[in-house]
Amino acid sequence: MDPRVKAVAAPKVLEQSFLEARSKLLDIAAILDRINRGDSSDAVHQDVKIGRIMEALKILEGKTPHKAEQIQKLFSLPYDANWEIPSPRY
Amino acid sequence: MQYIDPHIHMISRVTDDYHRMAQCGCVAISEPAFWAGFDRGSVEGFRDYFHHLVEVEPKRAALFGIRHFSWLCINAKEAENVSLSRDVIAMIPEFLQRPNVLGIGEIGLNKNTKNEAIIFQEHMDLAAKTDELILIHTPHLEDKYKGTRMIVDMLKNDSRVKPHRVCVDHVEEHTVKLALDNGFWCGMTLYPTTKCTPARAVDIIEMVGTEKIMANSAGDWGKSDPLAVPELILEMRRRGHPETAIRKVVYENPLDFFRQSARWQEPFSLLNFSK
Numbered sequence: 001m002d003p004r005v006k007a008v009a010a011p012k013v014l015e016q017s018f019l020e021a022r023s024k025l026l027d028i029a030a031i032l033d034r035i036n037r038g039d040s041s042d043a044v045h046q047d048v049k050i051g052r053i054m055e056a057l058k059i060l061e062g063k064t065p066h067k068a069e070q071i072q073k074l075f076s077l078p079y080d081a082n083w084e085i086p087s088p089r090y
Numbered sequence: 091m092q093y094i095d096p097h098i099h100m101i102s103r104v105t106d107d108y109h110r111m112a113q114c115g116c117v118a119i120s121e122p123a124f125w126a127g128f129d130r131g132s133v134e135g136f137r138d139y140f141h142h143l144v145e146v147e148p149k150r151a152a153l154f155g156i157r158h159f160s161w162l163c164i165n166a167k168e169a170e171n172v173s174l175s176r177d178v179i180a181m182i183p184e185f186l187q188r189p190n191v192l193g194i195g196e197i198g199l200n201k202n203t204k205n206e207a208i209i210f211q212e213h214m215d216l217a218a219k220t221d222e223l224i225l226i227h228t229p230h231l232e233d234k235y236k237g238t239r240m241i242v243d244m245l246k247n248d249s250r251v252k253p254h255r256v257c258v259d260h261v262e263e264h265t266v267k268l269a270l271d272n273g274f275w276c277g278m279t280l281y282p283t284t285k286c287t288p289a290r291a292v293d294i295i296e297m298v299g300t301e302k303i304m305a306n307s308a309g310d311w312g313k314s315d316p317l318a319v320p321e322l323i324l325e326m327r328r329r330g331h332p333e334t335a336i337r338k339v340v341y342e343n344p345l346d347f348f349r350q351s352a353r354w355q356e357p358f359s360l361l362n363f364s365k
């Protein structure tokens with residue numbers, strides 16, 4: 001680990017990023033409102049994509065670290081370790 | 091600050107982009123072979139494309155004092171056409187001795203299909219035979235985690251692969267350690283919506299350090315920013331990270347990786363800026 005790239009002190013990060021976080025939360029709220037306002041909004045509530053968004057919001061709410069990594073994995077297809085690996089030639 | 095953009099598709103950018111990149115301190119770029127936005131129809135189409143990468147772009151870049159390097163392959167999106175892919179792989183050696191060619195890339199997976207994996211392995215066979223560096227594209231969005239795991243499986247399954255001669259590109263929070271913990275170099279791509287932002291890339295650097303990691307714009311014909319690496323420089327400065335750490339990520343690391351290429355010759359324009 002490179003000690004030169006230590007994380008910035010938490011109060012400073014909060015100070016610098018508060019408005020940005022607020023703005024991004026508003027974007028998500030507005031997207032959900034837009035979905036609800038549109039025709040056939042009931043249909044999308046069966047859509048797995050809405051479920052994923054809601055699960056992601058739960059990750060934000062939780063106390064666990066590495067939230068970005070958790071959300072990345074939530075939006076990822078499962079990996080099967082037993083897939084058929086091609087063989088090197090020569 | 092002088093910087094290198096180790097992954098940008100200049101064929102799809104205008105000359106003004108070279109101008110602005112040079113103004114921002116870009117001294118070198120590397121351009122991997124990729125998809126044209128449509129499937130090319132023949133080996134001749136690829137031959138012309140490779141000619142463009144080894145002849146035309148280096149001259150256009152040189153007008154602005156930028157060194158241009160390239161990587162050759164057939165993109166994973168076109169690997170479903172296995173016979174065309176094999177013909178292209180057989181043709182690549184015609185270009186491997188050109189002075190700006192760094193190796194084979196960007197090979198990888200796109201939708202993680204069987205044919206993509208077969209063609210990935212056959213590119214690795216070529217790289218092993220000709221002792222080339224390898225640059226790897228990992229898939230986008232929901233396919234990235236699975237595809238990166240599969241790519242790492244194939245790399246580890248091939249005893250000829252030397253991890254320090256491979257760069258796994260487009261890593262994000264959930265894949266960066268798959269690359270670094272297995273000894274590979276990695277690249278973070280600063281690209282709107284589908285990949286990493288400069289702020290998240292700096293977060294990743296704070297979490298994993300500055301060893302074997304670089305950042306690129308992957309600027310192409312999509313909505314992308316050829317000045318994304320300078321954005322990362324600004325973000326690192328904004329957080330108070332020292333110039334020596336920034337320089338390592340945006341200059342020394344790509345150069346250390348490139349210098350392993352079999353044909354590497356120290357370009358004068360880079361020697362001037364060396365440590």
Ligand SMILES: [Zn+2]
Nearest residue numbers: 122124196308
């Ligand atoms: Zn690319």
